[in-house]
Amino acid sequence: MLIDLALKYIWRRRGRALLTIFAVAVMVQLHILANSVLSTYRQDIQRQLAAFAGKVLVQRLPEDTPEGAASGNFVNAHSSLDLATADALLDLPGLDAQASSAVLLAPLARSPMPDTTPALLLVGITPGRETAYLGVFQSAAGALTLPDAHSAILGAGAAEHFAAQPGAQITLLGQAFTVAGVLEAAPSLFNNAVLIPLETAQALLGREETVSAVILTAAQVEDMPGLQAQLAAQYPALQAATNEEMLRSAGTLMSQLDSLSSAITATAVGVGVVIIMIVVVQAVLEQRREIGTLRAIGAHHWRIYSLVLSEALVQSLLGAVLALPIAVLILRLAVGWDKFTTLLPTWLESIGLAALIGVLASLLPAWQAVHINPLEALRYE
Amino acid sequence: MNPPIIETKDVWKIYGSNGVAVEAVRGIDLAVQAGEFCALVGPSGSGKSSLLHLLGAMDTPSRGEVIFAGRLLAQLSDAQRTDLRAREIGFIFQTFNLLPMLTVWENVEIALRLGGVPLAERKQRASALLAQVGLQERARHLPSSLSGGERQRVAIARALANRPRLLLADEPTGNLDSQNGTDIMKMLRVIAEGGQTVVMVTHDFRAASYADRVILLRDGRLRGETHLEGAPDMQQTVERLFQLGL
Ligand SMILES: Nc1ncnc2c1ncn2[C@@H]1O[C@H](COP(=O)(O)OP(=O)(O)O)[C@@H](O)[C@H]1O
Ligand SMILES: [Mg+2]
Numbered sequence: 001m002l003i004d005l006a007l008k009y010i011w012r013r014r015g016r017a018l019l020t021i022f023a024v025a026v027m028v029q030l031h032i033l034a035n036s037v038l039s040t041y042r043q044d045i046q047r048q049l050a051a052f053a054g055k056v057l058v059q060r061l062p063e064d065t066p067e068g069a070a071s072g073n074f075v076n077a078h079s080s081l082d083l084a085t086a087d088a089l090l091d092l093p094g095l096d097a098q099a100s101s102a103v104l105l106a107p108l109a110r111s112p113m114p115d116t117t118p119a120l121l122l123v124g125i126t127p128g129r130e131t132a133y134l135g136v137f138q139s140a141a142g143a144l145t146l147p148d149a150h151s152a153i154l155g156a157g158a159a160e161h162f163a164a165q166p167g168a169q170i171t172l173l174g175q176a177f178t179v180a181g182v183l184e185a186a187p188s189l190f191n192n193a194v195l196i197p198l199e200t201a202q203a204l205l206g207r208e209e210t211v212s213a214v215i216l217t218a219a220q221v222e223d224m225p226g227l228q229a230q231l232a233a234q235y236p237a238l239q240a241a242t243n244e245e246m247l248r249s250a251g252t253l254m255s256q257l258d259s260l261s262s263a264i265t266a267t268a269v270g271v272g273v274v275i276i277m278i279v280v281v282q283a284v285l286e287q288r289r290e291i292g293t294l295r296a297i298g299a300h301h302w303r304i305y306s307l308v309l310s311e312a313l314v315q316s317l318l319g320a321v322l323a324l325p326i327a328v329l330i331l332r333l334a335v336g337w338d339k340f341t342t343l344l345p346t347w348l349e350s351i352g353l354a355a356l357i358g359v360l361a362s363l364l365p366a367w368q369a370v371h372i373n374p375l376e377a378l379r380y381e
Numbered sequence: 382m383n384p385p386i387i388e389t390k391d392v393w394k395i396y397g398s399n400g401v402a403v404e405a406v407r408g409i410d411l412a413v414q415a416g417e418f419c420a421l422v423g424p425s426g427s428g429k430s431s432l433l434h435l436l437g438a439m440d441t442p443s444r445g446e447v448i449f450a451g452r453l454l455a456q457l458s459d460a461q462r463t464d465l466r467a468r469e470i471g472f473i474f475q476t477f478n479l480l481p482m483l484t485v486w487e488n489v490e491i492a493l494r495l496g497g498v499p500l501a502e503r504k505q506r507a508s509a510l511l512a513q514v515g516l517q518e519r520a521r522h523l524p525s526s527l528s529g530g531e532r533q534r535v536a537i538a539r540a541l542a543n544r545p546r547l548l549l550a551d552e553p554t555g556n557l558d559s560q561n562g563t564d565i566m567k568m569l570r571v572i573a574e575g576g577q578t579v580v581m582v583t584h585d586f587r588a589a590s591y592a593d594r595v596i597l598l599r600d601g602r603l604r605g606e607t608h609l610e611g612a613p614d615m616q617q618t619v620e621r622l623f624q625l626g627l
Contacts, residue, residue: 297495298543299462374466
């Protein structure tokens with residue numbers, strides 16, 4: 001192998017090599033960024049759907065709601081049920097009453113990404129039935145029950161937003177509330193939630209006659225299919241979604257996310273390949289005489305290939321190494337998210353991607369280099 | 382008599398550039414015995430370099446045969462010809478052709494690597510080769526810091542690295558002053574006396590006088606040859622070549 005020679009050639013044009021490495025790093029960090037953000041989002045959706053296992057969410061969407069509008073998105077601001085229907089639903093047999101409740105949902109602050117959980121989500125819920133919404137999640141501080149009309153339970157993210165602990169006062173829509181408890185860290189639907197009593201929420205929002213949805217929990221898991229069948233028969237106009245159905249419709253959104261991230265990755269690879277190819281083609285032009293000399297003194301084609309491949313690979317791999325700190329910096333500074341569990345695996349995957357970039361980029365210059373004749377060594381002037 | 386180490390049979394090299402055919406080598410029959418020190422002389426453009434490239438498996442003839450140690454070069458694959466250049470044929474260039482990014486020692490080591498010599502042996506042999514050409518002190522230097530004569534000595538060490546049976550040199554003294562040129566010729570003569578075959582192209586009669594056999598080329602054809610005996614004698618060499626019709 002002629003890797004040592006390749007390193008020396010790169011060193012000889014280190015200014016250009018640095019620019020190349022930086023350009024590749026920017027491309028690879030694009031892949032890391034897109035993948036980390038999208039797969040973190042994906043995990044969040046999956047975890048919150050998992051939190052709804054064993055529950056049925058009953059909503060009534062307006063006629064003109066586009067197909068899949070609710071996909072992966074539990075909160076639907078357009079859903080509306082009248083109180084009589086809600087009460088009738090809650091009277092169905094075989095329910096775990098404690099874990100079933102009507103809810104009124106209203107976004108208080110928008111999310112930076114479209115079609116995702118609002119940054120702050122107001123959840124009106126019947127006091128004593130908080131677990132209908134909170135499910136398996138535990139308290140980080142205080143109690144997860146609403147003791148009076150002007151008390152609130154905050155998700156961890158919401159608590160951070162208000163900088164509030166149990167006992168603190170917060171103001172929602174002009175009304176003061178006392179924080180009763182704070183939830184442990186959880187998916188965004190819970191993390192961003194602010195739970196207050198249902199009637200208080202209805203009064204504040206001017207929606208005394210309606211709720212957004214009803215969350216039903218079967219007393220026995222085996223009763224779920226029966227409950228669903230009953231809902232379908234008695235309330236054909238309502239949408240009753242279990243987490244399996246939500247999961248299925250979320251699949252559409254997730255596959256869109258996947259194709260988006262694939263498109264970004266493909267662009268990053270394509271541009272990376274072109275950048276390195278240009279640089280290595282130029283390098284081979286400059287090395288013609290030396291490559292000719294190597295051929296004249298007995299270097300096989302594969303050695304010339306390995307020389308060119310090494311030049312491409314060293315630059316693409318160094319680019320991938322540099323991409324991680326760039327991605328972390330951008331995520332920290334621009335987006336402010338520091339909980340990217342998928343950053344490291346994505347980066348490791350990027351190393352493989354960089355290897356692919358190097359191999360693809362070396363094909364054209366290697367083909368040119370391999371065809372350099374030993375007599376090129378003797379052409380001077 | 383042993384078969385020649387290198388032999389050509391009616392070999393031609395015709396270059397075609399811009400529709401004009403240049404017949405650089407026109408039907409040469411040549412046989413060089415193992416251990417010979419042979420000089421190819423002739424005016425500029427007489428086809429000396431073209432012939433040497435054919436002998437060195439660096440180029441392929443337009444017609445005719447080149448036979449290296451009984452093997453017909455035309456029947457070898459590119460990889461086999463590359464192997465020949467790596468292990469059995471050493472080449473010394475007028476312009477030295479050292480790799481400028483590599484140190485003197487690395488320039489020799491890389492030839493050993495191309496010859497498939499294992500790492501441990503390479504280290505020891507590269508140093509020994511540099512000692513042989515008197516450059517062990519300059520091992521860590523880059524070629525750019527060496528004089529022309531020193532560079533050519535590195536090139537000789539590199540050419541000798543894999544103990545080739547045939548050493549080819551194209552105007553090895555062409556870019557050197559006469560003192561350095563003489564040193565290089567003495568070195569080539571020692572190599573030939575050690576049993577390796579040397580074929581050298583030159584238009585320098587002083588250089589040619591170090592050979593055992595001087596062959597005159599003109600217009601791509603052999604015009605005669607003469608055998609030299611005793612110590613190098615430029616006067617005698619020139620006289621002999623005039624007799625051949627230089
Ligand atoms: N690659 C080439 N393409 C075309 N013509 C060439 C090439 N190499 C050499 N020639 C021509 O072939 C003739 C012989 O050249 P060369 O073998 O270099 O002679 P010498 O080494 O004796 O000076 C010259 O006329 C030269 O111009
Ligand atoms: Mg010449």
